[in-house]
Amino acid sequence: MIHQETRETVCRLHAELVRYNLVAWTAGNVSERVPGEDLFVIKPSGVSYDELTPEAMVVCDLQGELVEGDYAPSSDTAAHAYVYRHMPEVNGVVHTHSTYASAWAARGEAIPCVLTAMADEFGGEIPVGPFALIGGDDIGKGIVETLTGHRSPALLMQNHGVFTIGGSAKAAVKAAVMCEDVARTVHVARQLGTPIPIEQHHIDHLYDRYQNVYGQRSHL
Numbered sequence: 001m002i003h004q005e006t007r008e009t010v011c012r013l014h015a016e017l018v019r020y021n022l023v024a025w026t027a028g029n030v031s032e033r034v035p036g037e038d039l040f041v042i043k044p045s046g047v048s049y050d051e052l053t054p055e056a057m058v059v060c061d062l063q064g065e066l067v068e069g070d071y072a073p074s075s076d077t078a079a080h081a082y083v084y085r086h087m088p089e090v091n092g093v094v095h096t097h098s099t100y101a102s103a104w105a106a107r108g109e110a111i112p113c114v115l116t117a118m119a120d121e122f123g124g125e126i127p128v129g130p131f132a133l134i135g136g137d138d139i140g141k142g143i144v145e146t147l148t149g150h151r152s153p154a155l156l157m158q159n160h161g162v163f164t165i166g167g168s169a170k171a172a173v174k175a176a177v178m179c180e181d182v183a184r185t186v187h188v189a190r191q192l193g194t195p196i197p198i199e200q201h202h203i204d205h206l207y208d209r210y211q212n213v214y215g216q217r218s219h220l
């Protein structure tokens with residue numbers, strides 16, 4: 001099938017949402033831009049995660065129209081397409097209803113930057129986007145307006161759940177995993193007392209280290 005490599009990547013990353021317990025039933029979705037094309041691959045709508053295969057993935061254009069595939073595209077296709085049209089640096093989009101992050105979304109409250117892991121991955125708080133109905137451009141607009149110029153690759157769409165972006169679908173999945181992890185920890189901290197905010201200059205230092213030094217850097 002066309003765009004087989006991207007199909008395989010997007011299919012494999014959907015299994016990560018299940019592995020990290022970020023979705024229930026058929027909720028959630030992952031997409032990735034097809035390299036060099038005005039196209040992206042996304043999950044078929046309402047198909048069980050254990051039935052997802054590279055062949056079941058669907059290919060859409062940047063208007064969200066189905067280009068190739070046997071299934072109807074995800075109900076969030078318009079949102080993903082909007083992000084790809086307005087954020088050319090983004091090559092991956094993920095949506096989950098992960099429990100703790102969605103509980104913050106239900107309250108419309110940003111997750112404050114009180115953990116070094118938040119400074120590392122999000123460069124500050126995880127912001128909240130507006131309430132938006134599903135299917136049109138409203139969710140996509142909320143994502144773009146909230147994350148443009150913001151360090152965080154994740155946001156909490158009010159009353160809904162998590163959307164993340166990344167330079168790849170894998171990066172967006174990582175952001176979704178880390179978003180749920182810190183949402184849970186900060187929630188527990190709130191139950192025990194008042195979390196202590198990290199000073200901005202420390203956030204900046206931590207973010208720079210994690211983004212530019214942490215891990216294995218290819219020197220070849």
Ligand SMILES: O=C(CO)[C@@H](O)[C@@H](O)COP(=O)(O)O
Nearest residue numbers: 027028029045046074075134
């Ligand atoms: O939250 C929504 C829509 O935003 C769910 O329907 C979504 O998680 C799953 O929908 P799809 O199966 O991708 O169509």
